[in-house]
Amino acid sequence: MEFTELLRYSFYAIILSVMLFGLLGLIIPILPGLVIIWVAALVFGIVEGFSSAGWVFFAAMTVLMLVGSVIDNFIMGASARQKGAPWTTILVALVLGIVGSVLLPPFGGVIAALLGLFGxxxxxxxxxxxxxxTTTGMAVGCGGAVLIRAGMGVIMIILWLIWALRF
Known part of the structure; x- marks a missing residue:
């Protein structure tokens, strides 16, 4: 194996490792797992160059990252709403979740949102x-959101693997 080929495979292994770290980060609320996966793909595209197909794969990954980054808030809110919570209460709980994520990572956000909603x-x-x-409804929505984001992360990694190994 040539040195350049070894270097290339090492680079691929690093990118994949970062993506897997991002996937693991999806279960820890403070880590933006989908963004980590997306940034790894961006670095790959910058280093390797974007072919026409590469842009298509990267665009698909970008859409998944953007949708996945906000969908959990909608799912959590919708679950609480189904149990009767008004939107204003849900919004306050989500803001408390953001504050809790900043002040008490990694699980402070979830705890703050749920306690805030309950209160x-x-x-x-x-x-x-x-x-x-109502609080249980939001907690169930949170769990469902984690599963959906994890699925999106897996799809993003699969798209990158196809991009990296084919083009």
Whole structure:
């Protein structure tokens, strides 16, 4: 094996390792796993050059990254909404989640959002069972969002593998 070929395969292994780290990061709320996977693909494209097909793969990965980066908030909110929480309460809970992610990584965001939702729903309804039901709905939505984002991450890595190994 030539040195340049060895160097190329080492580069591919590094890119794949970063992508797998990003995939693992999807279960830790503070790490932007899809963005990490996307940046690794961007670095690959810059170093290797973007062919016409490369741009198509990268564009598809970009769409998945953008959609996946915001979809979890919609899924969590929709799950809480189905249980009766008003949108204003959901928005406040999501803001608390962002603050919690910054102040208490890695799980502070999820904890802050769920506790905030519970507190707001308890204050609004004066019934802890209803507040807990709404909070459980958001927690289930959070779990579903993790699965969806993980699936998107796997698809992004598969797209990169096809791009890297074929072109």
């Amino acid at each position: 707001l729903e308890y204050y609004r309804q004066r019934d802890w069972r209803k507040a807990l039901d």
